[in-house]
Amino acid sequence: MEKLKNNPLIKAIGTQRLVALLALIVIYLAFGIMNPRFATYNTMVNIFDASYYIGFMAIGICFVIATGGIDLSIGTVLTMSGLVAGYLSVNMGFPIWLVIIICILIGTAFGVINGLLVAKMGLPPFIATLGTMMLSKGIGSIITGAQSVTWKSGSDPEGWYRAIFKIKTESGLLIPTGFLFLIAAAIVMAVVMNKTKAGRYILSLGSNKEATRLSGVNVDKYLIIAYIISGTFAGIAGLAYSTIYSTLLPGGGAGFEMDAIAGVVIGGTSMSGGIGTIAGTMIGVFIISVLKTGLPFVGLQTHYQQVATGLVIIVAVFADVYRNRRKS
Amino acid sequence: MGRVMLRMKGIDKSFPGVHALDHVDLEVEAGEVHALMGENGAGKSTLMKILTGIYSKDSGIIEFEGQEVNFTTPAKAQEAGIAIVHQELNMMNHLTVAQNLFIGREMMKSGFISDSMMNKEAKKLFGRLNIEIDPSEIMGNLTVGRQQMCEIAKAISRDARLIVFDEPSAALTETEIEELFKIIRDLRSKGMGIIYISHRMDEIKVITDRVTVMRDGTYVGTLKTKDCTKDDIINMMVGRVIYEEPKQAGSVKENAPVVLKVEHLSAGKMVKDVSFELKKGEILGFSGLMGAGRTETARAIFGADRKDGGEIFINGRKAEIKTTEDAVNQGIGYLSEDRKRFGLVVFKSVAENSTMASLSSFMKGAFIDKKKEHQQAEHYVHLLNTKTPGVEQMVVNLSGGNQQKVVIAKWLIKNCDILIFDEPTRGIDVGAKSEIYQLMNELVKQGKSIIMISSEMAEILRMSDRVIVMCEGRITDEIPIEEVSQERIMASATMRNQEVSNGKTEK
Numbered sequence: 001m002e003k004l005k006n007n008p009l010i011k012a013i014g015t016q017r018l019v020a021l022l023a024l025i026v027i028y029l030a031f032g033i034m035n036p037r038f039a040t041y042n043t044m045v046n047i048f049d050a051s052y053y054i055g056f057m058a059i060g061i062c063f064v065i066a067t068g069g070i071d072l073s074i075g076t077v078l079t080m081s082g083l084v085a086g087y088l089s090v091n092m093g094f095p096i097w098l099v100i101i102i103c104i105l106i107g108t109a110f111g112v113i114n115g116l117l118v119a120k121m122g123l124p125p126f127i128a129t130l131g132t133m134m135l136s137k138g139i140g141s142i143i144t145g146a147q148s149v150t151w152k153s154g155s156d157p158e159g160w161y162r163a164i165f166k167i168k169t170e171s172g173l174l175i176p177t178g179f180l181f182l183i184a185a186a187i188v189m190a191v192v193m194n195k196t197k198a199g200r201y202i203l204s205l206g207s208n209k210e211a212t213r214l215s216g217v218n219v220d221k222y223l224i225i226a227y228i229i230s231g232t233f234a235g236i237a238g239l240a241y242s243t244i245y246s247t248l249l250p251g252g253g254a255g256f257e258m259d260a261i262a263g264v265v266i267g268g269t270s271m272s273g274g275i276g277t278i279a280g281t282m283i284g285v286f287i288i289s290v291l292k293t294g295l296p297f298v299g300l301q302t303h304y305q306q307v308a309t310g311l312v313i314i315v316a317v318f319a320d321v322y323r324n325r326r327k328s
Numbered sequence: 329m330g331r332v333m334l335r336m337k338g339i340d341k342s343f344p345g346v347h348a349l350d351h352v353d354l355e356v357e358a359g360e361v362h363a364l365m366g367e368n369g370a371g372k373s374t375l376m377k378i379l380t381g382i383y384s385k386d387s388g389i390i391e392f393e394g395q396e397v398n399f400t401t402p403a404k405a406q407e408a409g410i411a412i413v414h415q416e417l418n419m420m421n422h423l424t425v426a427q428n429l430f431i432g433r434e435m436m437k438s439g440f441i442s443d444s445m446m447n448k449e450a451k452k453l454f455g456r457l458n459i460e461i462d463p464s465e466i467m468g469n470l471t472v473g474r475q476q477m478c479e480i481a482k483a484i485s486r487d488a489r490l491i492v493f494d495e496p497s498a499a500l501t502e503t504e505i506e507e508l509f510k511i512i513r514d515l516r517s518k519g520m521g522i523i524y525i526s527h528r529m530d531e532i533k534v535i536t537d538r539v540t541v542m543r544d545g546t547y548v549g550t551l552k553t554k555d556c557t558k559d560d561i562i563n564m565m566v567g568r569v570i571y572e573e574p575k576q577a578g579s580v581k582e583n584a585p586v587v588l589k590v591e592h593l594s595a596g597k598m599v600k601d602v603s604f605e606l607k608k609g610e611i612l613g614f615s616g617l618m619g620a621g622r623t624e625t626a627r628a629i630f631g632a633d634r635k636d637g638g639e640i641f642i643n644g645r646k647a648e649i650k651t652t653e654d655a656v657n658q659g660i661g662y663l664s665e666d667r668k669r670f671g672l673v674v675f676k677s678v679a680e681n682s683t684m685a686s687l688s689s690f691m692k693g694a695f696i697d698k699k700k701e702h703q704q705a706e707h708y709v710h711l712l713n714t715k716t717p718g719v720e721q722m723v724v725n726l727s728g729g730n731q732q733k734v735v736i737a738k739w740l741i742k743n744c745d746i747l748i749f750d751e752p753t754r755g756i757d758v759g760a761k762s763e764i765y766q767l768m769n770e771l772v773k774q775g776k777s778i779i780m781i782s783s784e785m786a787e788i789l790r791m792s793d794r795v796i797v798m799c800e801g802r803i804t805d806e807i808p809i810e811e812v813s814q815e816r817i818m819a820s821a822t823m824r825n826q827e828v829s830n831g832k833t834e835k
Contacts, residue, residue: 197687197691215652
């Protein structure tokens with residue numbers, strides 16, 4: 001065990017991420033053994049489909065969690081972005097490129113609001129984003145007249161946007177382009193987290209806000225940036241969700257944020273701030289999407305997915321807590 | 329006076345690296361108010377913590393009411409009849425007065441807590457003490473003075489016969505202090521023993537019967553208050569041999585320009601109308617007792633706390649400092665007294681902490697130039713002789729002295745011209761201490777200017793070119809190093825505001 005711990009590879013990945021990665025592989029193989037139909041290419045594409053909206057939300061909220069805060073609004077902001085943008089496209093005839101931009105900007109706008117509420121008005125993040133969670137849920141329904149919205153289908157002249165996340169060739173082959181998009185976004189945001197001033201100060205203020213402020217850093221500004229990143233990625237997640245699942249229900253989306261938070265936490269980001277890992281977050285996101293996609297294959301319903309996710313969170317985080325306790 | 333109630337004899341206590349108490353004696357009689365005095369760090373609190381069971385003594389004897397006792401927990405001291413009223417009150421602000429008084433021993437009526445019974449009992453108690461407080465009032469609505477009275481009442485209700493007051497008047501107004509003294513006199517007349525810790529010389533004269541003075545963890549002596557003068561007490565408090573040579577003369581040139589000028593600065597309750605000048609190449613010592621408002625003054629100048637009034641001039645030009653960012657841009661660096669909370673992000677690396685204030689100069693386009701960052705951090709690790717396995721090391725793993733060097737590196741890399749060192753050597757071992765002194769001397773030689781807040785008399789005398797003394801948020805004295813004496817500093821540091829406003833400068 002001691003030898004294993006000092007292995008440089010394990011050190012580099014980090015215990016918690018390693019546990020998460022192993023869990024991902026074990027879960028995937030277990031489903032594959034229980035139902036051979038699971039280990040197919042098309043199921044893999046389904047897993048990817050489920051990972052997009054959770055993944056984009058998780059990348060964004062990872063920044064907020066790294067500040068020591070939380071953003072409860074991302075799930076309903078996702079739905080509102082999808083609803084409003086879809087409504088503008090289908091009912092108002094807005095061109096699809098504009099709709100895509102609006103979809104993302106609605107998320108950004110909520111990020112700005114959350115950031116101002118937390119940084120400038122001093123509201124606790126939980127309360128501020130609980131408020132905007134309800135606001136976004138309600139406003140989305142009001143704008144669309146409480147009607148569900150179905151985005152334009154792939155056969156529509158404007159259906160090209162679907163290719164951002166999935167291409168179906170004439171021979172029926174599915175190409176998960178969204179996977180590349182998600183990974184690209186993860187890489188870019190990992191660089192932002194680790195190599196830019198914003199990322200450095202976000203992690204730093206999450207670890208010790210007062211010491212960061214007393215170093216002459218405008219902590220309010222970087223706090224707001226974290227929420228803007230979170231909101232914007234909720235908007236992108238809205239686009240991903242709308243593209244993959246087409247139909248959005250008014251009032252939906254509450255609870256999506258918990259999947260994203262679970263992904264972030266499984267990946268090794270600390271809820272108390274100061275640590276944020278995008279790579280770990282991605283592993284966490286895929287664990288959740290494998291569970292979501294795989295359980296129906298073995299004849300189990302969503303309830304079991306929740307039980308499984310709950311156990312994974314507890315085990316993964318406990319591994320980290322246990323290690324830190326041993327260290328001190 | 330009465331019989332001896334408490335006798336502490338030869339109390340000895342060591343912490344790793346510090347001999348906190350060296351065979352200290354203390355005797356308190358029944359019906360006596362006994363002052364315990366000494367500078368910060370003299371060992372008063374440690375002695376009281378041993379008495380009340382928070383710390384255990386290494387050796388020595390404690391006798392209380394004729395019996396040898398050894399309290400292992402605060403609860404046992406309380407049971408025996410010894411209570412302490414802390415400077416910071418331990419009250420639950422959202423509960424009522426009566427609920428606070430009876431916390432942990434609630435009165436029950438048929439299985440439920442009975443507020444009416446507790447209110448009645450509290451009323452009786454207050455009546456006995458001549459205190460007028462409504463027991464059903466929410467604690468948080470009371471003034472600090474009233475809350476303190478509740479704390480005293482709580483101690484009495486637990487049948488305390490010896491009460492320790494730890495700087496009780498620090499947060500009180502004049503009238504509240506009067507009320508407090510009335511209660512204390514009343515308790516004394518009932519034959520209780522009272523230990524009164526305070527830095528306020530005039531209060532000691534008014535309320536206490538005897539004074540025991542401590543210095544550097546040792547017992548200096550006990551005097552009858554009415555037979556001694558303020559000077560006697562001050563001499564006992566400071567009469568230590570200073571091993572390091574104090575500075576004989578300031579090294580600042582007569583015509584050195586003023587780099588920082590503060591005029592009529594006010595901020596909150598702790599900074600009142602503070603004005604001073606800092607010259608280029610000067611170390612300006614800020615002396616005073618704990619809570620004198622020195623840190624608050626520094627934080628207000630640095631933009632860390634809001635200013636209520638006053639102006640700041642840097643190099644003759646008026647400076648608008650609203651945030652810490654403004655201050656840093658103006659070339660001010662602040663080294664906090666509490667490094668771990670305010671100075672460092674301890675779970676980040678030496679390199680990251682070193683560049684925290686100057687990250688902009690380590691950017692290559694949008695990205696941090698980590699190579700340059702490491703080089704610069706390493707450069708300062710060598711320069712300051714910081715002991716760390718590498719710049720990737722988390723700061724939390726470094727010793728106090730080396731952590732302080734990382735903070736210093738942060739401001740040196742930013743190249744600040746005005747540095748505020750707040751207790752620069754607190755919790756730092758002797759070796760690192762002299763290195764930091766040397767460094768400060770080098771910095772002023774290079775033309776930087778330093779404000780040094782220190783509660784260590786020896787440090788003030790050794791490092792400063794000029795000394796400013798604060799007491800209760802005001803500057804009470806400004807002394808060139810040539811004229812400085814421990815006695816004068818201590819007299820100014822204990823000068824109450826009436827004396828200041830009356831213009832009396834008695835020593």
